[in-house]
Structures are given as structure tokens and as C-alpha cells.
Amino acid sequence: MQRRQWLAAAAALTATTAAPWVRAQALEKTKVTIAVGGKNLFYYLPLTIAEQLGYFKAEGLDVNIVDFAGGARALQAVVGGSADVVSGAFEHTVNMQAKGQPMRAFVLQGLAPQIVLGVNPRTLPNFQSIADLKGRKIGVTAPGSSTHIMLNFVLAKAGLKPSDVSVIGVGASNGAVAAMRSGQIDAISNLDPVITLLQRSGDLRVVVDTRKPAEAERVFGGPMPAGCLYAPVPFVERYPNTVQALTNAIVRANKWIQQAGPGDIIKVVPESYLLGDRAVYIDGFLAAKPALSPDGVIPPKGPETALRALASVDDKLAAAKLDLTATYTNTFVQKANAKYPKG
Structure with missing residues (x-):
């Protein structure tokens, strides 16, 4: 009897201690829709690599990527509720906070805008x-x-x-x-x-x-974070494990790209991305590669640079009082890099 009681007590203790860990690892949301504006662009290459190499699936995610003509329309999809997350330009997080619809970036895809x-x-x-x-x-x-x-x-x-x-x-x-x-x-x-x-x-x-990080910094006067995954703040706070899984996949993709050669990229991306000319695509990849993030980390001074750029053409934004630290977090990226130090 005493043995049975001891075993029951041990099982109960294991359940109470293990359950929180299990719950912490479980995804709150497995199906996620990501809106992107121009998926074929190198600007979004980490997103395509994560999808094509199965990194999202490896994290337990069922990701649906919806492509739009530009980043502004991808953002509209999330604001309208037809998508959960945007793969888009970081500066939208600054703009949206000023509009009272706070967004938070949680993993970087591009060190520089890559815009020419x-x-x-x-x-x-x-x-x-x-x-x-x-x-x-x-x-x-x-x-x-x-x-x-x-x-x-x-x-x-x-x-x-x-x-x-x-x-x-x-x-x-x-x-x-x-x-x-x-x-x-x-x-x-x-x-x-x-x-x-x-x-x-x-x-x-x-x-x-601005495919050249040095020229991008000269143009914008500081580090200008580019492509990233961002979502409404309530989404990030309500689904932290799902956000962590998304971050893990992108960080793995970032690291794979840094180690990849043009031939590797050609084998992975859809044929339609090549625009009918493989040589051009290879040249484009080599030009864009230095501007892609190696680890997903968002530079702390990046939000200030983004605000300066936006404020230069928007007087209301220049006068707005914003909490730039709320536009991004590197918490998920730090965990992803610890989990996948080599990709």
C-alpha cells in the first residue's frame, strides 16, 4: 500500500513539474498565414528558403504564404485580419505605432534595404x-x-x-x-x-x-533594418511559442543562405523566381547576399534610423512621441541562435 501511495505521489509530482514544460513548448497556433509583398525578391529569400527546405514544418508549423504586389498590401492583409504575420520592411512597425496599431518585429531577414x-x-x-x-x-x-x-x-x-x-x-x-x-x-x-x-x-x-550595407548606412545615416517578420503586438504576446517557432525557421534559413553558393540557391527556389535567366538570378544573389542577415538580430539603433527616414517626409511622424523599443524584440532570436548555432 505504501509503495502504491509513493508511486502515485511520484507520478503526481512528475505531472505537475513536467506539464508546465510541455505546455511551454506546445504551439498555441500551428496554422499561420504570412503575407509578403513580392515573394520572389531576394529581400524575402529567407522566407522562401524556410518554406522550401521544410524549416517551418520542422518546427510544427503549417504556414501559408500569401503573395501581394508590395509590402503595403501585405500589411493591409494583416490589419484586415486575413493574415497573421507580415514578412516585410521593418519601418512599417514604426509607422503603425504612430497610427495606433502597434506592430512588433521579431526576426530580421535583411541587414540593408537592398532597394536600388x-x-x-x-x-x-x-x-x-x-x-x-x-x-x-x-x-x-x-x-x-x-x-x-x-x-x-x-x-x-x-x-x-x-x-x-x-x-x-x-x-x-x-x-x-x-x-x-x-x-x-x-x-x-x-x-x-x-x-x-x-x-x-x-x-x-x-x-x-542599398544592396551594399555601407552605402545603405551612408544614405540613411545609420543601420537600416530591412525585411523581417512582424506582427500585431497582441499576436506576439498571445502566441509566444508560435512566434518562437517562426523565428527558429527564419534563423535557420538565414544561416543556410550565408553558407550557400549560387548553385545551391538555384536548386531550392521555384523556377519562376529566375525570370527566365539563371545567370541574372545568380548575379542578383551575389549582389544581395551581403545585405541579408546572418543571424536574424535586429540592430538596436535600427528603429531610430527608420524613424528618421519616415519623418523626413512626414511632419506628423516627426512630431509623434513613439516608444521605439516596442517596435521590435530580439528575445526570440537569441533563443533561436542558441538552439541552432550552426543553422
């Missing part, structure tokens, strides 16, 4: 400075997206207002390439592989290139 501003050599053969863009048509992935925000920032530094140019959404794929080649737009703010494709065919003259 270039002019059309056919319609602007005598281009000399940013001032020459006044009155011109400029293509961005989508109005309000990170490509639009960077364009506005560069214009502001040159003394131009957003209203001094005509902005046209051209997407992040073949449509953007066609718009430049046909002369529909005089300049473009876009990313790879679109940029490399246009460069190789002689349809683009690069003016600002």
Missing part, C-alpha cells in the same frame, strides 16, 4: 542628379511600400517633395521590367532580381544602391 533607385537611360539620357527626377514618372513595387518610402527619403534629401514626381506601382517581377523597357517610367525604385535583369540589358543606370 535607378533611371531609365532612354528617357533620361542626360541625368545628372536627383533633382532631374522632378516631374518624372517613377515606378515602385506598390505605393506606400518600402521602395516608395526610400524613394521619398532620397527625394527629400535632394530638396524634392513626394508630390514633385508621379509614382506608379509596377510590382516586383516582369511587369516592372516591362515598364522600364517600354519607357512607361523614367526611373524605378525596386529590388533584385528585377534590378540586375535591367542592368544586364542596359535598361537601368543605378543612382542609389
